[in-house]
Amino acid sequence: MPKNRLPLVAAVYLGTFVALLDVSIVNVALPTIQQALHTDFGGLQWVVDAYTLCLSAFMLSSGLIGDRYGRKRSWLAGVGIFVAGSLICAVAPNLPALLAGRVVQGIAGSLLIPGALSILTQAFSDPRERAGVIGGWAAFAAVSLVVGPVLGGILVQTVGWQSIFLINLPLGLFTIVLGAVSIEETAHPEHAHLDLVGLALSILWLGALTFGLISAGESGWGDARTITAIIVGVVGLVVFLGFEARTPRPMLPLGLFRDVRFAVANVASFALGFTSYSCVFFFSMFLQQVQGWSPTQTGLRMAPAFLVQIVVSPWIGRLSARYGHSLLMTAGYVLIGLSMLGMCWAGPSTPYAVLCALFTINGLGNSLAIPTGSAAAMSYAPRERSGMVSAVINATRQSGLAIGIALLGALMSMRATSLLTGYLRDAGVANAEAVARAAISRHDFATDAAIGEGGVHQLFASAYAGGFHAAMLTAAIAAFLTAALLAMVLAPAEARSARQAKQQA
Numbered sequence: 001m002p003k004n005r006l007p008l009v010a011a012v013y014l015g016t017f018v019a020l021l022d023v024s025i026v027n028v029a030l031p032t033i034q035q036a037l038h039t040d041f042g043g044l045q046w047v048v049d050a051y052t053l054c055l056s057a058f059m060l061s062s063g064l065i066g067d068r069y070g071r072k073r074s075w076l077a078g079v080g081i082f083v084a085g086s087l088i089c090a091v092a093p094n095l096p097a098l099l100a101g102r103v104v105q106g107i108a109g110s111l112l113i114p115g116a117l118s119i120l121t122q123a124f125s126d127p128r129e130r131a132g133v134i135g136g137w138a139a140f141a142a143v144s145l146v147v148g149p150v151l152g153g154i155l156v157q158t159v160g161w162q163s164i165f166l167i168n169l170p171l172g173l174f175t176i177v178l179g180a181v182s183i184e185e186t187a188h189p190e191h192a193h194l195d196l197v198g199l200a201l202s203i204l205w206l207g208a209l210t211f212g213l214i215s216a217g218e219s220g221w222g223d224a225r226t227i228t229a230i231i232v233g234v235v236g237l238v239v240f241l242g243f244e245a246r247t248p249r250p251m252l253p254l255g256l257f258r259d260v261r262f263a264v265a266n267v268a269s270f271a272l273g274f275t276s277y278s279c280v281f282f283f284s285m286f287l288q289q290v291q292g293w294s295p296t297q298t299g300l301r302m303a304p305a306f307l308v309q310i311v312v313s314p315w316i317g318r319l320s321a322r323y324g325h326s327l328l329m330t331a332g333y334v335l336i337g338l339s340m341l342g343m344c345w346a347g348p349s350t351p352y353a354v355l356c357a358l359f360t361i362n363g364l365g366n367s368l369a370i371p372t373g374s375a376a377a378m379s380y381a382p383r384e385r386s387g388m389v390s391a392v393i394n395a396t397r398q399s400g401l402a403i404g405i406a407l408l409g410a411l412m413s414m415r416a417t418s419l420l421t422g423y424l425r426d427a428g429v430a431n432a433e434a435v436a437r438a439a440i441s442r443h444d445f446a447t448d449a450a451i452g453e454g455g456v457h458q459l460f461a462s463a464y465a466g467g468f469h470a471a472m473l474t475a476a477i478a479a480f481l482t483a484a485l486l487a488m489v490l491a492p493a494e495a496r497s498a499r500q501a502k503q504q505a
Contacts, residue, residue: 007182008123009133012116013140014175015079018168019112020141022086022105023051024148024306025164027284028295029156031443036161037095040441042218045409048281049210049402050099054106055113056398057203059391060251061195062110067388071118072183076176078111083172090165101165110391117390121378122186132317134378135371143310149284149299156295195251201240202251206399209233210406217410218441252392261497262380264490266396268329269373271482273400274408275475276336276366281405282412283359286468289443290348290461304356308363309370316371325376326491330483332369335361337479343472348461365479408471416440416467423459427451440464 026033030044037043066074085104092098120137124130155163212229219226244250257263280302287298319328339362346355377393417433417440424432435456438444440463445456 005123007178008119008184009136011175011179011182012075012119013137014171015075015112015179016116016137016141017144018079018171018175019082019109020144021148021151021171022165022168023048024144024280025152025155026051027281028149028152028299028302029161029164030281030284031288032156032161032295033098034443037098039095040218041409041413042214042441043095045214045217045405046095046099047102048405049214050102051106051109052398052402052405053203053207053210054103055109056395056402057199057206058107058110059114059395059398060202060388061199062114062391064195064251064388064391065111066115066118067187070185070187071115071122072179072185074111075115075119075183076179078108078115079172079176079179080108082108082112083169084108086165086168086172090162092162114390114394117374117378117394119183119186121390123184128317128321130378131320131371131375132314134375135313135316137371141309141370143306149302150296151299153294153296153299195244195247195249198240198244198247198251201236201243205233205236205240206402207233208236210402213403213406213410217406217413220414253388256381256389256392259380261490261493262377264485264493265373265377265380266393268333268369268482268486268490269377269393269396270400271333271478272336272366272369272373273397273402274404275340275400275479275482276362276369277397277401278404278408279340279362279472279475282408282468282471286346286465287355290465290468291350292348292461301352301355302359305359305363305366308360309367312364312367313371316367317375320372320375324491324494325372325379326486326494328368328372329376330486330491332365332367332372333479333483333486335365336369337365337476337483339365340472340476340479344469344476346468347465404475408474411474412467412471413440414467415470416463419466420459420463423463424456427455427459436463440467 026047030047033039033047034041034044062074062078082105085101085106085108088101088104089098090101092101116137117134120133121130124133151167152164155161155167208229210233212226212233215223215226215229221227241254244252245254257266283302283305284298287293287301288295293301316328339358342354342358342361346358374390374393378389381389417436420436420440421433424435429435429451438446439456439460445454445460451459
């Protein structure tokens with residue numbers, strides 16, 4: 001890499017670090033936030049999804065903003081807005097205020113994350129060099145996921161949960177200075193047009209569907225609010241796709257999906273968010289709520305999943321050049337599926353050595369799937385549309401994360417509540433279902449039953465583990481199905497494209 005590009009790469013890496021640091025830190029701090037703000041499990045889901053929903057919904061438009069008005073300008077604005085959102089979160093006195101700050105952070109992240117890939121794509125024209133720097137970007141992103149849980153745990157226990165947001169202020173300001181002096185401005189306005197109707201429809205369908213799934217975990221699938229929200233979400237998605245297909249300059253050019261490689265890469269990106277990204281939320285809750293570890297201990301125990309990514313990701317560019325994207329992606333999803341399948345046997349007394357092995361397998365799968373998926377999607381589309389393509393691949397991933405938190409969380413909550421209700425009835429508790437819902441949803445173990453709060457808490461750990469197993473099994477199935485799709489569709493399509501390129505040469 002040329003030395004004069006090191007400051008540019010450092011700025012882009014650091015911007016991604018700031019954006020992703022809050023994801024990992026927030027996951028570790030969730031039980032503490034639940035107690036401090038007196039919210040339920042659904043509220044915790046919204047703390048994560050308020051960010052990811054805005055990230056996903058605004059990302060397509062944000063990619064176009066970068067292409068049209070300048071990638072440097074929009075990226076720097078994203079860092080500044082993220083700092084402002086972090087400050088709102090830090091001073092939030094209640095859940096609505098915290099969610100407002102998370103919304104601001106999500107809008108800012110929609111400028112930062114696709115902007116990073118777009119800036120790197122413009123700065124590095126050589127495919128192998130670009131693949132290497134994107135692999136390094138993924139490794140640095142993994143660093144934030146390692147530092148986040150550990151640093152977050154220490155801050156939460158020693159300073160308070162607000163400090164996990166305040167730390168973004170000095171980091172963000174330094175990133176703005178570094179990016180301002182190192183990044184060169186690029187733009188392709190002829191390929192960009194703001195599609196406000198499409199933006200509104202994307203927010204509608206994704207927000208309604210997420211709301212419906214979270215509501216299902218709280219009130220059941222038969223609840224009128226749940227059914228209405230899911231119907232609105234599905235109809236909204238159909239209307240969104242129909243509008244994007246007809247409008248002259250859509251924010252989501254469906255023509256890109258005519259290339260089966262690009263289409264499959266985005267399906268895999270959605271699955272990655274649904275499985276591996278969303279499961280960080282569940283891993284953190286499991287370690288604290290089931291095994292009883294503190295936030296700091298939880299962060300340390302999750303670290304192997306991210307340490308592996310730091311070690312392996314820098315080698316992905318070389319491996320991709322030798323073996324191709326599809327093979328590495330397929331292997332990655334198989335490993336992710338195996339790690340989550342193994343989690344289906346984890347319980348309150350499972351030795352950490354077993355969990356560490358599963359976290360390591362999951363990290364290796366991510367190391368193979370994340371950078372190759374991003375690099376593959378970027379290589380399947382015109383370079384001048386890098387902002388749009390980066391936005392699409394990241395939007396599908398964040399959509400998968402939002403839906404994963406909502407759907408897997410609903411399955412986990414319902415399964416855990418059902419199991420705990422049964423345990424309490426067997427123990428002779430009269431109001432078993434109400435006590436179970438209070439324990440699972442609000443972490444409230446108060447009861448007049450003879451077994452007392454301690455007895456409820458003991459049964460809670462087993463029931464919560466059962467809910468965790470339901471979520472992990474669903475995620476594992478999704479990962480294995482994605483691996484099969486990559487092996488059966490993407491690998492042959494990639495081989496055909498390589499033969500055609502060789503013949504033309």
